[in-house]
Amino acid sequence: MNCEVCQLKELEVEHIEVREVLRCILHTILFHRALGLVRPKDVDLELFDITYVQCGDVEHEKKINEKIDHFIDRVEKHPNKKNQICLSFYEVKNKQATWFTNKVERHYWEQWYINLNTVQHPKTHSGKSHHPKVVVDPGETASEERNARRTALESSLREVLFQIIKFVNEKKDHVPPIPNLDGVSFPYEITISSSSDSAFGMDMLKRMLQTGHPTMLS
Numbered sequence: 001m002n003c004e005v006c007q008l009k010e011l012e013v014e015h016i017e018v019r020e021v022l023r024c025i026l027h028t029i030l031f032h033r034a035l036g037l038v039r040p041k042d043v044d045l046e047l048f049d050i051t052y053v054q055c056g057d058v059e060h061e062k063k064i065n066e067k068i069d070h071f072i073d074r075v076e077k078h079p080n081k082k083n084q085i086c087l088s089f090y091e092v093k094n095k096q097a098t099w100f101t102n103k104v105e106r107h108y109w110e111q112w113y114i115n116l117n118t119v120q121h122p123k124t125h126s127g128k129s130h131h132p133k134v135v136v137d138p139g140e141t142a143s144e145e146r147n148a149r150r151t152a153l154e155s156s157l158r159e160v161l162f163q164i165i166k167f168v169n170e171k172k173d174h175v176p177p178i179p180n181l182d183g184v185s186f187p188y189e190i191t192i193s194s195s196s197d198s199a200f201g202m203d204m205l206k207r208m209l210q211t212g213h214p215t216m217l218s
Helices: 015-032 058-077 138-170 200-209
Strands: 004-007 011-014 041-044 051-054 082-094 104-119 188-194
Touching: 004 138, 011 015, 011 138, 015 041, 015 051, 015 058, 015 082, 015 104, 015 138, 058 082, 058 188
Parallel strands: 004 104, 011 104
Antiparallel strands: 041 051, 082 104, 082 188
């Protein structure tokens, strides 16, 4: 079975923006892959003029928050690095057990790569050198720069949300039958990697070259 892969547009974010951006993207993907047993909940972002929809499931919320906490810990340890979260949907398949393998396999059928480039707060700037008599408030200049950058990020985040919707609407044939499981979504996992990991680049290359995800035993 082929695994469809969606590489979302890379976003440049500051540390304070990471949590909201990831919550928005992850919840949006999960909502669009929900099984219908959901209580939709509109959520307004605090830093951006964007509203997204959650499935309204406590377990979803807990799992996503835990992964975002892990992601932020990584960002703090490796500042100014490109980081990536992968949300993978899979089927659980039972097969005959052997001496070397368990009888349960995960067959991945869809993966979403969320790419963030975390940056430090922009530095403040004094007045332009060719206007030595004009005094510019460094704090005001920094505030204007941050507002402009955040406006650009909001626009890029909207592009990512539209990218998700476009992918979901166009890619349907690979979605497996609805599993006979309790819960609001297909089984999924969330993994984290960064450009400081030696396998980061090779893993991305392998994903592009392979038509499907290698089976993971559990």
